[in-house]
Amino acid sequence: MSKKPVRVAVTGAAGQIGYAILFRIASGEMLGKDQPVILQLLEIPDEKAQKALKGVMMELQDCAFPLLVEMQAHGDPMTAFKDVDYALLIGSRPRGPGMERAELLAVNAQIFTAQGKALNAVASRNVKVLVVGNPANTNAYIAMKSAPDLPGKNFTAMLRLDHNRALSQIAAKTGKAVADIEKLTVWGNHSPTMYADYRFATVNGESVAKMINDQEWNANVFLPTVGKRGAAIIEARGLSSAASAANAAIDHMHDWALGTNGKWVTMGIPSDGSYGIPKDVMFGVPVTCENGEYKRVEGLPIDAFSQQCIDKTLKELLDEQAGVAHLL
Ligand SMILES: NC(=O)C1=CN([C@@H]2O[C@H](COP(=O)(O)OP(=O)(O)OC[C@H]3O[C@@H](n4cnc5c(N)ncnc54)[C@H](O)[C@@H]3O)[C@@H](O)[C@H]2O)C=CC1
Numbered sequence: 001m002s003k004k005p006v007r008v009a010v011t012g013a014a015g016q017i018g019y020a021i022l023f024r025i026a027s028g029e030m031l032g033k034d035q036p037v038i039l040q041l042l043e044i045p046d047e048k049a050q051k052a053l054k055g056v057m058m059e060l061q062d063c064a065f066p067l068l069v070e071m072q073a074h075g076d077p078m079t080a081f082k083d084v085d086y087a088l089l090i091g092s093r094p095r096g097p098g099m100e101r102a103e104l105l106a107v108n109a110q111i112f113t114a115q116g117k118a119l120n121a122v123a124s125r126n127v128k129v130l131v132v133g134n135p136a137n138t139n140a141y142i143a144m145k146s147a148p149d150l151p152g153k154n155f156t157a158m159l160r161l162d163h164n165r166a167l168s169q170i171a172a173k174t175g176k177a178v179a180d181i182e183k184l185t186v187w188g189n190h191s192p193t194m195y196a197d198y199r200f201a202t203v204n205g206e207s208v209a210k211m212i213n214d215q216e217w218n219a220n221v222f223l224p225t226v227g228k229r230g231a232a233i234i235e236a237r238g239l240s241s242a243a244s245a246a247n248a249a250i251d252h253m254h255d256w257a258l259g260t261n262g263k264w265v266t267m268g269i270p271s272d273g274s275y276g277i278p279k280d281v282m283f284g285v286p287v288t289c290e291n292g293e294y295k296r297v298e299g300l301p302i303d304a305f306s307q308q309c310i311d312k313t314l315k316e317l318l319d320e321q322a323g324v325a326h327l328l
């Protein structure tokens with residue numbers, strides 16, 4: 001018997017990431033090749049954006065995806081989020097050359113109070129929310145705090161792009177296959193302060209840290225390369241990353257919904273106080289996923305260098321949080 005369709009909201013559906021993600025959701029890459037979907041697409045209530053959204057929907061229709069049972073265009077989150085099981089909050093302003101993501105808070109924060117409130121009012125009580133719009137961690141925090149009737153654990157921020165970037169850099173450095181690298185994580189904020197940590201990583205049981213054995217490379221090449229990759233892409237393309245961001249969002253939701261078979265992935269999730277991160281800070285941590293739930297990997301040792309890195313990214317997040325306190 002075929003599965004009951006699930007409702008997937010995507011905001012910023014006519015934007016760059018929207019264009020790179022919708023076709024993959026509709027083809028079953030996110031939730032499985034046996035899972036029918038209803039797409040509830042949100043764009044700003046502006047003639048040009050709504051017209052562009054209609055164009056994207058025409059293209060989706062022209063793909064004749066067997067799993068796409070319905071799609072809707074919306075200009076109001078209160079209708080777009082009605083009964084949704086999954087919400088990908090992408091719509092917001094991207095940064096341009098020379099900007100930091102935190103500078104986007106001033107223009108983007110209010111989007112996430114409004115959308116948090118709308119999710120609170122009309123979404124499924126089990127909705128899984130992924131915030132992609134930058135600065136993703138703090139926007140996810142804002143959405144969570146604006147939705148007091150939904151469990152806080154339903155709100156997550158995207159660190160998966162940093163995780164995937166780190167995987168590829170380590171594969172290149174060690175000459176090993178990406179698919180064989182396990183137990184990598186990225187702690188903290190989706191910003192240059194994030195701390196990509198391969199101390200626990202293995203390839204076929206062998207320690208990656210021992211294989212690399214180069215702290216100078218770690219501190220002065222690896223971390224800046226991963227941390228500043230978004231800016232490097234903006235510099236090269238003139239636009240911020242879109243296909244790789246869409247890919248990371250697919251990975252994040254796929255793994256949350258369908259599980260990781262014990263493998264570690266990185267998600268930005270509200271802190272439970274462990275690792276000295278104050279409760280509710282939306283922080284990148286290693287998780288495993290099973291039965292539609294994520295579970296933090298507990299009890300990892302934190303050495304002095306790692307603690308310094310974690311303190312730095314935490315301070316930045318706490319400053320961002322303080323900057324939006326007036327909205328909550
Ligand atoms: N967390 C991450 O790893 C990454 C995050 N991003 C962020 O994702 C966001 C979107 O990036 P792009 O798709 O490249 O931008 P874009 O400018 O191409 O598209 C954004 C779309 O969102 C729409 N939008 C704006 N406000 C909205 C609202 N309140 N409700 C619904 N739609 C709204 C716009 O009309 C536009 O069509 C940016 O904030 C960008 O910085 C980008 C890459 C990676």
Ligand SMILES: O=C([O-])CC(=O)C(=O)O
Binds near residue numbers: 229231233
């Ligand atoms: O850098 C940006 O502004 C877009 C982004 O978040 C990324 O590519 O990591």
